[in-house]
Amino acid sequence: xxxxxxxxxxxxxxxxxxxxxxxxxxxxxxxxxxxxxxxxxxxxxxxxxxxxxxxxxxxxxxxxxxxxxxxxxxxxxxxxxxxxxxxxxxxxxxxxxxxxxxxxxxxxxxxxxxxxxxxxxxxxxxxxxxxxxxxxxxxxxxxxxxxxxxxxxxxxxxxxxxxxxxxxxxxxxxxxxxxxxxxxxxxxxxxxxxxxxxxxxxxxxxxxxxxxxxxxxxxxxxxxxxxxxxxxxxxxxxxxxxxxxxxxxxxxxxxxxxxxxxxxxxxxxxxxxxxxxxxxxxxxxxxxxxxxxxx
Numbered sequence: 001x002x003x004x005x006x007x008x009x010x011x012x013x014x015x016x017x018x019x020x021x022x023x024x025x026x027x028x029x030x031x032x033x034x035x036x037x038x039x040x041x042x043x044x045x046x047x048x049x050x051x052x053x054x055x056x057x058x059x060x061x062x063x064x065x066x067x068x069x070x071x072x073x074x075x076x077x078x079x080x081x082x083x084x085x086x087x088x089x090x091x092x093x094x095x096x097x098x099x100x101x102x103x104x105x106x107x108x109x110x111x112x113x114x115x116x117x118x119x120x121x122x123x124x125x126x127x128x129x130x131x132x133x134x135x136x137x138x139x140x141x142x143x144x145x146x147x148x149x150x151x152x153x154x155x156x157x158x159x160x161x162x163x164x165x166x167x168x169x170x171x172x173x174x175x176x177x178x179x180x181x182x183x184x185x186x187x188x189x190x191x192x193x194x195x196x197x198x199x200x201x202x203x204x205x206x207x208x209x210x211x212x213x214x215x216x217x218x219x220x221x222x223x224x225x226x227x228x229x230x231x232x233x234x235x236x237x238x239x240x241x242x243x244x245x246x247x248x249x250x251x252x253x254x255x256x257x258x259x260x261x262x263x264x265x266x267x268x269x270x271x272x273x274x275x276x277x278x279x280x281x282x283x284x285x286x287x288x289x290x291x292x293x294x295x
Contacts, residue, residue: 022154023113029106030145036067043095047071050140055206058221060244061230065099070206079129083122088215090118096242109242116160153270165265175256179294184214187250194293205245219245227285235278236268243267255294260286
């Protein structure tokens with residue numbers, strides 16, 4: 001009996017330890033002396049050779065030293081869209097490249113972090129699918145490096161589903177409404193046309209459309225030098241470049257975005273309040289840019 005009780009306690013302690021784990025938003029793959037363009041092509045080829053779907057790439061801040069490659073996989077995108085509260089935002093993951101001091105650092109957004117944050121309680125419903133995606137991603141990138149070090153600050157696993165930066169700050173469940181269209185088709189047409197026209201110095205990095213579910217996610221590069229990535233990224237940290245691009249999600253006839261005070265804090269969880277104050281205008285600037293794309 002004593003052995004049984006002891007064993008049960010060990011299992012309980014292990015379970016509690018797993019739940020209480022700290023998770024970082026990014027995973028470093030490694031470093032390379034090759035050019036950003038060479039590595040970009042390698043990353044895209046490796047992803048496509050391992051059944052991932054490359055959706056697009058771009059240079060954040062219009063800098064040749066920064067690159068983001070956006071991708072998904074069929075099992076992931078078909079699972080997350082089942083989560084009705086903007087679950088499709090969790091369909092797209094990113095590789096970030098940062099060239100500095102003659103080396104390019106490769107990293108990617110951590111599925112365990114993003115999926116817990118964006119899907120809330122639904123994360124556990126589809127946990128097996130997500131764990132396989134995460135494991136396969138690590139195996140896929142193993143030919144590019146072998147660091148696999150988490151970085152970028154940490155949040156406790158159980159806190160991610162209700163993450164917010166500080167008291168009175170927004171949650172995932174506090175999106176910004178950008179527009180209500182007459183239909184999904186109208187919204188898709190208007191947003192696509194505005195992005196094609198590069199309205200407000202934006203660029204379409206990717207567009208993921210679920211025609212049957214009437215859901216679309218747009219990855220939007222914010223290239224305005226004084227209000228976009230060129231302004232806020234150097235202040236809060238270019239090492240987190242895989243956080244970009246920002247998203248618009250169209251569900252039915254409604255277009256929304258994650259609040260900047262949530263979205264930026266989630267991807268830069270170690271930001272001090274002092275640094276956050278330096279980009280006070282950024283959440284509003286991003287909202288203005290994305291709002292204009294929906295008009």
